[in-house]
Amino acid sequence: MDWDKLRIFHAVADAGSLTHAGDTLHLSQSAVSRQIRALEESLDATLFHRHARGLILTEQGELLFDATKAMSKRLDAASARIRDSDEEMYGELRVTTTLGFGLMWLAPRLHHFYEKYPNIKIDLMLEERVLDLPMREADVAIRMKEPSQADLIRKRLMSVTMQLYASQGYLEQNGTPAELADLKHHRLLCQRTTSKQVNAAASFVQRLLAYNVPSMLTVNNYFGVLQGVKHDLGIGVLPDYVTQDVPDLVPVLPDEKSVEVPVYLAYPEELRASKRISAFRDFVQEEIIIHRKGILVEQAM
Incomplete structure (x- = not known):
């Protein structure tokens, strides 16, 4: 042929x-x-x-x-x-992750990556669908669960939890809940439970809804929930990794949270020697260390 x-x-x-x-x-x-x-x-x-x-x-x-x-x-x-056999790193790197993590954590940090590797072009694919890495739908993935596909190299990066947050303006106007039962006096902003998401997040929202929340705003991604919280619409269910980059968020009922959700980085076994993948993996790990240090500083203040 x-x-x-x-x-x-x-x-x-x-x-x-x-x-x-x-x-x-x-x-x-x-x-x-x-x-x-x-x-x-x-x-x-x-x-x-x-x-x-x-x-x-x-x-x-x-x-x-x-x-x-x-x-x-x-x-x-x-x-x-x-291409990766060359000393100089260049070319395209296709990265896939969820819409929330990509918009609220990864994208704001990518300028640090480009400062080191200006000749690498990142194609960032944000979607909840799990792309097939062995079939090269993407080069590297960051996911909120351990990938099940074969022939992948996996590395656990960190854990996140879903928690309740509100703006200072909303709390000044509507009061701060002292216990879960007080949610009946507030509007809850959350990702709709029918949207594709990790089970821990959906289970946490279902537990909150048991307290007869009278008013809700549901969105199909966490970025939409964040925008609602920032604009004083109510108390939102958000992943805890947003707190450092959005300092105006106020934790609500901080002892109430979802179970931990593991975050994994994965890429095909055949790209084990890829310098571009290694550079991106190291960048993400460095940013996570910086992120954790920032959270510890905030907690100590």
């Missing part, structure tokens, strides 16, 4: 358009179309349904696209390992 035709097919299937694929490949639309027709003839199969809004893969096309995606990821892995 012609590798060049497969490369063009992959670009068209990924873009869903001959024109967009041509722009990516620096080929004319007619040249791309000729290569696709030639590939279909060689396979004696129709790979795309053509309609006015673009191209849709046929069943045979889906099978071939699955194969070319796997090939592309393996080639990316090989390319990354070859």
